[in-house]
Amino acid sequence: MSSRTLPLLFLNLGGEMLYILDQRLRAQSIPGEKARKVMNDIIATMFNKKFIEELFKPQDLYSKKALRTVYDRLAHASIMRLNQASMDKLYDLMTMAFKYQVLLCPRPRDILLVTYNHLDTIKDFISDSPGILNQVDETLRRLIETYNCLSDGEFQLIRQTLLIFFQDMHIRVSIFLKDKVQNSNGRFVLPISGPVPWGTEVPGLIRIFNHKGVEVKRAEFTTAGNYVIPQREGSFELYGDRVLKLGTNMYSMTRPVETHMSRSSKKLVSQAKENIAPNPLAKEELNFLARLLGGLDIQKPAGGETGFRLNLFTTDEEEEHAAQTRPEELSYKVINIEATQEPGRREELSRILGELEVTEPRPGSAEKGEDLLALMDGL
């Protein structure tokens, strides 16, 4: 499996999370200032330089449970709180959305275009914060540097690693069901019409060559598919038209987002039993990134601003009901870590924990490793 998959998984899931939070903040009419603060804090945390550096180190993917904990921390990086049921629903939506995007990518390398779409939209969310904007651009540059040169085969390996991570997840999402991209059994619709991937020919032609390499015959065959030539290729540069729509924000203010829990079948239950058996290494596995996030300095709201609770459901009663009726095998069983109580196991870890901050860099205060940020602010 590819050891270069985690950055793509983390950034794309993070992007989906931000889309959903943005939609819920509007739907719940959270005051503009608070909403902006939440988005800024979460994005700043997600793109923190040290965090990104750790993320990009070649490593295996985390388990679903471990990754879920990272997002739990991320969602609570600001003054917003989420109940367990809402956090579960948020994570369901994020994962099914990204699973859909990976599955429907025309070429394996188009997963990069999906990632760039997410980052482009994130930049719109924080367009008035040049410091954070720069962090996102740095991450974009890093992505370009790390991934643009990989071969098709390497991308297919990354894609397969992601698909294995998402295997057997069939949570039904109402926005997908309505748009007819997901069937009622939870499986995604694979269209057999539309543009072929860039670099692929429309199926149907057989060309025969003689022993000197000259074409001597053509034949055609027909199938149920109805494909067309694509107009142009998406851009893999820092800025540009990505062309691909996968990874753009599909949530608008007026569309409520619901998930349906699939009825448990015998098969699902036995599979889940393996997953939720107590794992003695669970705490060990949980995990460098979560500790990094846990050690971040959570800002005390300035000027008497109080925190608030976000609800992913339409009413509190619905949220309560969802918490009580969530099928056992789909529970994430999040393990809570008090990062501040755990002694740093590695010197490096303790040092990094100590240095992490969520503060906006002030002009003139060039801290070690933040010269670039200060430079940007000074412009």
Place this chain on the structure above:
Amino acid sequence: MYDSDGSTMVFWHALDVPEQPAGTSFGAVLVFDIPPKGTNVTLSEVLEQHRDPVTDIAAEQGQAPDGAGDLVTADDSGTLCLWSSGEEFTLLGVIPGSGSTCSSVRLWNGIVAAGYGDGQIRLWEAGSGRIRAQVSAHARWIYALDLAPLTGKCPILPHGSATSVVSPRSLRSPQLLSGAEDSFVHVWELSRNPDTDDIEVSPGLGRGTRSHSCSLGNGDLAGDGDAALGAAAEIWEPRTDPLPPQIQHCHAERVTDTQVCGARFCDPAGDTFAVTGYDLSEILCYGSV
């Protein structure tokens, strides 16, 4: 390696992976000696020719013409290597890739059938390294190719194909199966005999002379691997072409909403085949009636 009912592991070999950035294989092909009896399997050779990870290996399933080799290996860059087996393996030729991964490969009667990440199937002449057919077969990455070497049944081709050719059944016309992420499985018929409907290439016309070519108007050479064709020609330049490879489409099967990951014939005549897919816990079996 496991024994035939899959219950016992009889051999394992650890790879010496050098200390390098993780994730890349180094393109070597390991050859093991397997004794007729017992489990004393030993590593006998390491073939280092590919510079990219090896994706598939196939042995000759028919009868190789002289000089064609009996083993083909494929890699991530689309490069194919042809070998002849024996006490020591000998590299006979290299067909360079043109950017698209070759995900799956089969070898029959000196014809290499290769499936690619861009959805194409290409037939190559193993002896000369020349391309003989190019099929825009699938709209997505081809995951699986399989070959049933014995005679198979082929239904009449549907009308509506622009130039459909129904060639007479020959004794040795194997079937080729291709499965891809576009949710389609296709069955093709390969052959290596003169096409009686095609007057351009027929055994009666001047052997050794260039036959009339039906082309795009400017005698297009196959676009891919042109440089290689020139190089491969030094190995063997045929003056006659009595048995040109042919490929025809026989059947298409859509596995709705499933990205096909595996496809295999269940019998050597190709009367049945099995399909597996992503997120699918079943094996689907198809049989011709």
